[in-house]
Amino acid sequence: MSFNPAEIKKQFPILQRQIDGNPLVYLDNAATTQKPQAVLDALSHYYTHCNSNVHRGAHTLADEATRLYEAAREKVARFINAYDKKEVIWTAGTTEAINIVANGAKQLLKSGDEVIVTEMEHHANLVTWQQVCKISGASLKVAPITDDGELDVAAFQKLLNGNTRLVAMPHISNALGTINPLHELIPMAKSVNALVLVDGAQGIAHGDVDVQALGCDFYAFSGHKIFAPTGIGVLWGKAEILSDWPVWQTGGEMISVVTYDSATWGELPNRLEAGTPNIAGAVGLGAAIDWFSGLDLEAVKxxxxxxxxxxxxxxxxxxxxxxxxxxxxxxxxxxxxxEGTHPADIGFLLDKQGIAIRTGDHCAQPLMKRLGVPGTARASFSIYNTVEDVEALFKALQKVKMMLM
Amino acid sequence: MSLPTTDEILDDLAFFDSWEERYKYIIDLGKALPAFPAELQTPDRLVKGCQSNVWLEIAGDNERIEFLVDSDAVIVKGLLVLVLAAYNNKSAQQILAFDIDAYFKQLDLERHISPTRGNGLKSIVARINSIAKAALA
Incomplete structure (x- = not known):
């Protein structure tokens, strides 16, 4: 397969936009990726032809919508190499996926138990566990990073012990881009029988995710980081864990038998998916995975x-x-x-030149503190970015410097 | 330095053709803003935006409220000068009577007061107004 970023760029209508008369150079892909025409078409097709509620309704539309929706679940399962498609739980995104696990953990953990996170967490995988510990009485341990932004593997190993119940860590750091050596870290955590949750928000589009090979128990990600719409995400978890995991939201779809006094829960995946799901989002994610899988992923990397x-x-x-x-x-x-400038000033003056980056603490305030900065400017690249985009960034940065200094 | 008046600012900005000149002017205003004593950079004086910090201190009395401001981002500092031009050394009544939206519109600062720009401009205007309201209460 050939790979031509300029050709790929043409498949993203939004990238043809101009900002203040300059061609848009979109370098905020760690925040969210843009959507290719194939995904836009899938969404439009769904709403134009198939829109219906799923798993009920005695009509053709309901059948078609359900088929598309469940096919998307299968696509995700294949894409991350799940053991079974029922292990794929639809969520609103990574944050909700982590919260489903945290909600169960806060009921299952107790004083004396330990939870490990890393110094490079996004708040979604930090505040959740901090609050789980507060409520359950467990203690939160933070595995340190080096000055280069790598996890200190030896220090991580030292934190593991017989009380470690759960390790939550990012596959890839959103603020720094560091790829964690999960193939090394997960077996370490497993050697003390800890559950392992991987925050895959950044990993999903970059990390060759194979949940069986990783050996983790939970993998959480958002569709919008992999060219799919916002508002759809996935919690993958091993079936034997998720089938007994405390339920998240209660309501329709997730139940088996309901009386005025009690309710019993349905099977996976339904027991963790209350209410009408984001059907179009799931269909869009399925289309995004089809589109992305059609690329030469080695060439992409x-x-x-x-x-x-x-x-x-x-x-x-x-x-x-x-x-x-x-x-x-x-x-x-x-x-x-x-040096001598503030990231917000850099971001603003780049925007005036059509260059979209992110500035600030990247939802990782403790990490910024560790790095000794109030925040950073972050350009994050994706498959449609070209060498010309990178050159445009640095040309624009020269102007920024000239104006600020 | 004495702060420019709103009329001076509007005149100056009207003179520039390019965004570079406009923002260089705002940056220079920011750089010229007197330093805010470091000991005043306390959490209770912080008007927090997402991307930069803004500090606000008040002095004077109801007839003439004096505002001291600072930010760690220089463009925000420059924008604060634009805001202070409208409010500094005014009475509480004058502050509340000032049509800041019209002024911002004249300055063509829509982007700065948009919801994604967490630079505290809107919060600082809200803070200044609540100080003026409290002064009259």
């Missing part, structure tokens, strides 16, 4: 590394620019500061 190399190379020409996150294994996340 190589291209992203090329963009990153180009960024690092061009950054040496910007006085005072310091890259935050220098792990040897990282995705195309270019997080930086420029």
């Amino acid at each position: 190589a291209h992203e590394q090329l963009l990153m190399q180009k960024a690092v190379e061009l950054s040496t020409g910007v006085d005072g620019l310091i890259i935050k996150g220098n792990a040897p294994h990282k995705i195309g996340v270019f997080s930086f500061i420029i």
